[in-house]
Amino acid sequence: MKFLEKYGFNKDDIADFLNNSPKKLIDEIKKSKKLVGENINYLKELGVTNYQEIFLEYYDMFLMDHSNFVNIFAKYEPQDLIEKLNKNIRVIEYL
Amino acid sequence: MEFVDINKTLDRLNFNEEERKRTIEKFYVTLQHVDLEVLDYITNKGVDIKRGHELKALTMPLSDIKKDFDFIEAIHEAGLYVEKPLRLCLNPVDIYKRIGYCNANGIQYKDENGKYELFLFNRNLWQEVLKNRGLGEEVSSPTPAEDFNLEPFVPSDLPKEEPVLEEVAPSSESHEEEVKEEPKVIENDLYSPDVVPEIDGLKEINIGDAHHDNTLLDHSLTDIGAEPTVDEVMNEYSKVEAATTDFQSIRADLEKQLNALNDLGHDIDFSKYDDMNPSVYEAESRGR
Numbered sequence: 001m002k003f004l005e006k007y008g009f010n011k012d013d014i015a016d017f018l019n020n021s022p023k024k025l026i027d028e029i030k031k032s033k034k035l036v037g038e039n040i041n042y043l044k045e046l047g048v049t050n051y052q053e054i055f056l057e058y059y060d061m062f063l064m065d066h067s068n069f070v071n072i073f074a075k076y077e078p079q080d081l082i083e084k085l086n087k088n089i090r091v092i093e094y095l
Numbered sequence: 096m097e098f099v100d101i102n103k104t105l106d107r108l109n110f111n112e113e114e115r116k117r118t119i120e121k122f123y124v125t126l127q128h129v130d131l132e133v134l135d136y137i138t139n140k141g142v143d144i145k146r147g148h149e150l151k152a153l154t155m156p157l158s159d160i161k162k163d164f165d166f167i168e169a170i171h172e173a174g175l176y177v178e179k180p181l182r183l184c185l186n187p188v189d190i191y192k193r194i195g196y197c198n199a200n201g202i203q204y205k206d207e208n209g210k211y212e213l214f215l216f217n218r219n220l221w222q223e224v225l226k227n228r229g230l231g232e233e234v235s236s237p238t239p240a241e242d243f244n245l246e247p248f249v250p251s252d253l254p255k256e257e258p259v260l261e262e263v264a265p266s267s268e269s270h271e272e273e274v275k276e277e278p279k280v281i282e283n284d285l286y287s288p289d290v291v292p293e294i295d296g297l298k299e300i301n302i303g304d305a306h307h308d309n310t311l312l313d314h315s316l317t318d319i320g321a322e323p324t325v326d327e328v329m330n331e332y333s334k335v336e337a338a339t340t341d342f343q344s345i346r347a348d349l350e351k352q353l354n355a356l357n358d359l360g361h362d363i364d365f366s367k368y369d370d371m372n373p374s375v376y377e378a379e380s381r382g383r
Contacts (some may be wrong), residue, residue, distance in 0.1 A: 016218045020185045022154040024128045058148055063124040072121070093117070093148055 001026075003033045007040045009052055017056055025060050036062045039069045046073065047082050054089050061092070101126040107134060108144055118147030128154040140164060140173070142180050152183040163187045170194070175211050182216055190215055200228070 001014050009017075018026060029036050039062040043051040055062060062069070072095050073081060084091045104126055105115055118126070125147075133153045134144065137160065144150065152160075166187045167173050172194065175182055182190075193215050197204040202224065204212050214220035 012218070020189075022128075022151055022184055023156075024154045025125065025151060028124055028128075058121075060125040060151055061121045061148070064121060068120065093146055095117075 001030070003037055004040075004055075007037065007044065007052070009055075013052070013056065017059070021059065025063075028063055029059060032063055035066060038066045039064065042066070042070055043073070046078060048085055049082070050086055050089060054085065054092060057089060058092055104129045104131065104134075107131060108150075110145075110147070114147060118150070122147045122150055125150045125154060130154065130157060133157050133160050136160060136164075137176070137180065137183070141177050142183075144180055149180045152180045155183060166191070174209075175215075178211060179216075185216055189218075193221055 001018060004014050004017075005011070036059075040051060040055055043054065048054065064072075076095070101119065101123070105118065108115075108118075110118060129150055130153055133155060136157060137144075137152070144153065160183060163183060164173070164176070167176060167190075170191055172190075175190070194204055196202070197215075204215055206212060214224050
């Protein structure tokens, strides 16, 4: 999971994530590092400041195909989306 | 990946149409790994999966889920899974440690509605709690048992094979190894070259003197930190001392005890007691 450090995740967060996530999904993430990285980067570049928190909570969502992942967020006005996600990341469940 | 009929899973979940659609869109990979036996088990425990992102819990091995439930039920906190199924993915030992810490320090870990505070389940939030109390960062699990600083928990009804806590490492694992080692073979000769210098060093002490509590063996055992087995040896020695004034008998008994200590693997250096002037001895013992 070292690849997560490229996106600003610290080692403690990564260790905590590995310790508290199902192995099957961790294996899927490891198999799809490039895809997961692309999806994380999309949120980061969109301007979502708490993208790390979103990943640590909804990591399996980042296994989506990249274009489908982008489509989920592209439907909304970016600034409004960023504000709402900053207030409460559970908004993701309803997108 | 083996084809998995996700519709079968979705039918079992009773999601509404909107949630079903969102789940397929966002959590398709997770759906591939859902174990319906886990779903049956947790449903019987009163845990409902209501949202797509909670499906992660159903990808855990059933054996782990059962262990976690057993553990959490043993500490009477099964409500935390009912409240939020995703907590099944968390390490229950971390949660237990935090609950224990809260109990020990009078921190409320449930709000006024009886819901568990989020800091129990989030490392960063928990760090804030510790910082507010002026303590250092939490050590991530799994931790050595010596890092525990919580009220002891005795899971009397927990299955014996459950690794509730890491076993406390024995204070001296090497001691166990020493005990198991083959005993050193020492020639059964009171006057063998290895033993004579040590025994000769005993000459100046009046071992039979009842006023002398500070015997050679006593000091040596104090030096090395007497262990129960050696205390037993000392008890035996005291009995011998009381029973006989015969110097040779006492000497023979001391020899046996020295051998017993060597058998335990102690490499005791008695050479400093070569000068067995009792006054030197007394001075040394007062210096401790």
